[in-house]
Amino acid sequence: MYTYLTKIESPADLKKLKPEQLPELAAEVRRFLLATVSETGGHLGSNLGTVELTIALHYCFDSPTDRIIWDVGHQAYTHKILTGRRNQFHTQRQYKGLSGFPKRCESEHDAFGVGHSSTSISAGLGMAAAADLAGTKNHSIAVIGDGSLTGGMAFEALNQAGHLKKNLIVILNDNEMSISKNVGAFSSFISRKMTGRYFRDLKKEMQGLLKGIPAIGSDILHFARKAENSLKGFLTPGSLFEALGFDYLGPLDGHDLLQLVEVFNNITELDGPLLVHVMTTKGKGYKPAEETPDKYHGVGAFDVSTGKGAAKSAVKSYTDVFGETILQLAEQDPKIVAITAAMPDGTGLSRFAERFPQRFFDVGIAEQHAMTFAAGLAAEGFRPVAAIYSTFVQRAYDQIFHDICLQKLPVTIAMDRGGLVGDDGPTHHGVFDFSFLRHLPAITVMAPKDENELRHMLRTAIYAGEPMALRYPRGVGYGVPLDGELKTLETGKGELMLEGRDLYIVAIGSTVYPALQAAETLKGKGLSVGVVNARFVKPLDAELIQSVARAAGCIITVEENALQGGFGSAVLELLSDNGLQDVRVKRLGIPDRYIEHGSQAQLRKDLGIDAEGIVTAAEEFMKSNN
Secondary structure, three states, X not given: OOOXXXXXXXXXXXXXXXXXXXXXXXXXXXXHHHHHHHHHOEEOXXXXXXXXXXXXXXXXXXXOOOEEEXXXXXXXXXXXXXXXHHHHHHHOOOOOOOOOOOOOOOOOOOOOOOOOOOOHHHHHHHHHHHHHHHXXXXXXEEEEEOOHHHOHHHHHHHHHHHHHOOOEEEEEEEOOOOOOOOOOHHHHHHHHHHOOHHHHHHHHHHHHHHHOOOOOHHHHHHHHHHHHHHXXXXXXXXXXXXXXXXXXXXXXXXXXXXXXXXXXXXXXXXXXXXXXXXXXXOOOOOHHHHHOHHHHOEEOOEOOOOOOEOOOOOOOEHHHHHHHHHXXXXXXXXXXXXXXXXXXXXXXXXXXXXXXXXXXXXXXXXXXXXXXXXXXXHHOXXXXXXXXXXXXXXXXXXXXXXXXXXXXXXOEEEEEOEEXXXXXXXXXXEOOHHHHHHOOOOOEEEOOOOHHHHHHHHHHHHOOOOOEEEEOOOOEOOOOOOOOOOOOOOOOOXXXXXXXXXXXXXXXXXXXXXXXXXXXXXHOOOOOEEEEEOOEEEOOOHHHHHHHHHHHOEEEEEEEEEOOOOHHHHHHHHHHHOOOOOOEEEEEEEOOOOOOOOOHHHHHHHHOOOHHXXXXXXXXXXXXXX
16 A cells, blocks of 8 residues: 555654655645544544655755754654554554644654744743854754744744844744735746855855955945845745744745755755745645645544544533523623634534624734733723633733733633643643632632533633633533523532532542432442532632531542642632631642543543542541541
8 A cells, every 4th residue: 555654763764755756645645644633543644744844854954963843743744654653553542642733752752842833932942042052053943833923922933033143944834814815836937046055155155255345345245145135025925934033935836845944955055943834735635634724723533535623512512601601691692702712613603703704803812912902902892702622821921910800801711722732732731720810809700510610710800800710511411401591600619519428529520420320329438429510719708617617627628730739629628718617628629740542531540530439539538537
């Protein structure tokens, strides 16, 4: 089935091929990607689009001596396949298998661990500066997509790189945003020729000659440089990058392997910061992915022949329920506006965007800006809801503190993917939000036990008149009936779901139903166990929690959040502050380590926060108390 692919175990094997053999290798890699990802799931469209680019990079540069840094890592599958992980690739994003992202501990060819966007240029510049300090000659190559370039951090790095003038190569993989018009073959020809040895040598000789002319040489050289930049600006669309201090090449056809190889071979000898603009097609080579690239960004297992995945569950996801609820509320209130950071589909806001395009704002990959933008809207009397994955809210901590909480502006932060997210692993688990939000003054932090409670919490947050953070998990809900009428919950009030004498489990969010299941199992073992749905991390329901603590003398807290500074810590503080230090407390949650990838069910089992784990912990806890 494969003529070349099975012979490549490292970039050194790749270099043994002749340039004219590379297009067939690219076709084989594409077939391999489709065959594997259709069974395991993963990021498909972006990886199909970077096959030729990746082959050219490894063919012309010398990894791992040359550092190749992939922004986000959504597009690094071919990189993994070419660097000795082809035989393990079927385990990618599987429990105890390969990571779905570049990971330093996984391979020496993974120069930098990634998962969040807009970091590659900063990391690459750091490596370029390190090479300069160490006196080495290796290259630093940052590969960044046009979407990631919307992140402010990328421009901060570009600005610094242009100032430092280190030997940094930035590959702009432009597959969707069309930052600039592709002016065709002539531009590609100019880029290839301007990087050739003859042109470079001639340019250096002319610079030396002009500098040597007495009195007027420097002025002529300055004029010549301006003329060259004007010509390049006319022929190529790189004026922005040139202004930042980069030499700009492109746009190039990112699927023309021979052209890419020619240009990359030429630029290995260039000095200073260089940006190469490459145009690629997301989903290249697979018609369904080319036609609907947004649907094939991240996929589950699917049938290659039809493009169809597994049947969708009849139970709605939390994301779907959130999207329907905010749309319902917005129909009645023109002050409600929705904000997302390049994730309208992922956050359930696509229907809102279609129905209220003037009240929907996609700010790109710019979570910091999203929060302050929301604060500005709130300051003018609107009711902004910023829907962002929990793991990405981490990037906007200062804006939440300074621009929202300090000014007590009524922004609703809807944190999707709160808790363990599964196959994307440690970069994407949203297990720190309770901890980094609850210590901020003026903010309320809550999490629903099910999708129906999510609806009421969203209404509560929008009309609270103060900063509110609402966290809910990835995946489907419990299929509970949804109330037709939305109500406002009393802030800081939990729910006593089950009374007990021996022990109380105080749970929050996704752990409430497992706590109820555990209580039922423990009842069969002779223990009377009560369950509290805390609802709020901040403020806690002090009256309810103290009441059950006094009644049983033993509490287990359960959360899908880091134990350090999380919900359980808040309960301990409450009991200590109110003279209840004698109450025995056991906390269940995420330990002080990063959690690897795997299914949500498997990870919850491993961490002991599913029903079975709670039962085991409760039995051990009660034995130790006796």
